[in-house]
Amino acid sequence: MENIEKQIKELQEKVSLLEKGTKDQLSIVVFSGELDKLLAALIIATGATAMDMKVKLFFTFWASAALRDKKKKVTGKDFMSKMFGIMLPKGSSKVKLSKMNMGGMGTSMMKNLMKKKNVASLEEMITTAGELGVEINVCEMSMDLMGIKKEELIDYPNLNICGVATFLVDAEESKIQLFI
Amino acid sequence: MTQEELNNLTVNKSVDARGTACPGPLLEAKKAIGTIGSGDIMEILSADEGTKRDIPKWANKKGHEYLGTVEESGFFKIYLKKG
Numbered sequence: 001m002e003n004i005e006k007q008i009k010e011l012q013e014k015v016s017l018l019e020k021g022t023k024d025q026l027s028i029v030v031f032s033g034e035l036d037k038l039l040a041a042l043i044i045a046t047g048a049t050a051m052d053m054k055v056k057l058f059f060t061f062w063a064s065a066a067l068r069d070k071k072k073k074v075t076g077k078d079f080m081s082k083m084f085g086i087m088l089p090k091g092s093s094k095v096k097l098s099k100m101n102m103g104g105m106g107t108s109m110m111k112n113l114m115k116k117k118n119v120a121s122l123e124e125m126i127t128t129a130g131e132l133g134v135e136i137n138v139c140e141m142s143m144d145l146m147g148i149k150k151e152e153l154i155d156y157p158n159l160n161i162c163g164v165a166t167f168l169v170d171a172e173e174s175k176i177q178l179f180i
Numbered sequence: 181m182t183q184e185e186l187n188n189l190t191v192n193k194s195v196d197a198r199g200t201a202c203p204g205p206l207l208e209a210k211k212a213i214g215t216i217g218s219g220d221i222m223e224i225l226s227a228d229e230g231t232k233r234d235i236p237k238w239a240n241k242k243g244h245e246y247l248g249t250v251e252e253s254g255f256f257k258i259y260l261k262k263g
Contacts, residue, residue, distance in 0.1 A: 043202065043203050044205050046207060047202075047206055047207075048201040049207075049210075050203065050206045050207055050209070050210035051240060051241060052242070085183070117201055118199055118200050118201045118204070118227075119201040119202075120200070120201070121202065126208070137213070167235065
C-alpha cells in the first residue's frame with residue numbers, strides 16, 4: 001500500500017513536469033514576405049485562438065517589412081537602409097503574391113477575388129489577430145539588416161522586438177511549431 | 181439528431197457568419213459561445229463549405245456537443261450544445 005502511494009506521488013510529479021513542458025501554444029516563424037504566405041500564417045494564428053491556444057508569431061526576414069506602417073515616416077536612415085526602405089513593400093497592403101504576381105496584376109486580381117469571396121484582407125487579419133491577443137515578436141537582427149526602425153512599425157497591441165532565444169523558448173513550450 | 185429535430189430546436193443564440201470565409205465563422209462561433217450558458221443551443225449559419233467540418237472538430241476539442249447540420253440553399257445551419 002505504501003509502495004502504491006509512493007508510485008502515485010512519483011507519477012504526479014512526472015505529469016506536472018510534462019504539463020509544464022508543453023503549453024497549449026502555437027509558435028510560427030513568419031519568414032516569407034508574400035501576401036499568400038502571410039495570409040496562411042495569419043489564418044492559422046487567428047484560428048488557433050478559437051481553440052483557446054496562445055499564439056506567438058516570430059516575424060523575421062522578408063516578413064518584417066509587412067509590419068511597416070505606410071503612414072509612418074522615419075528620418076536619419078543611412079544610404080543602404082534608405083535603399084532597402086524603397087525596395088521593400090511598405091506594409092501589409094503592399095505585399096505581393098509569391099506566384100502569378102504578373103507585375104502586380106495577379107496580386108490585385110487576387111485581392112478583388114478575396115473581397116468578392118468574403119475573405120478578410122491581410123490588413124484586417126492583422127487587426128483581428130491583435131484583438132484576439134496574438135503576440136507578434138519581431139526579429140531585431142532582420143530589422144537592423146533591412147534598416148527597419150521600431151518607430152515605423154504598425155501600432156499593434158502586443159508587439160515586441162526580440163532575438164532568436166525568444167523564439168526558441170516559445171517554440172519549446174509550444175505544442176505546434178511552424179515555419180512559413 | 182434528424183433534420184426535423186434540428187429544425188425544431190429552440191435556439192438560444194444564432195450566429196450569422198455567412199458574410200465571412202475561413203476562419204471567420206470559427207472566430208464568430210468562438211466569440212458567441214462565450215455569451216451563452218452551459219447546455220444552451222447555438223446555431224451557426226455559414227456559406228463556407230469548410231465550416232461544416234471545422235465546427236464539429238472545434239466543438240469536440242472544446243467539449244461542446246455537435247448536434248448536426250441542416251443544409252439550406254447556398255448555406256448551412258450548424259447546431260451545437262454548449263458543454
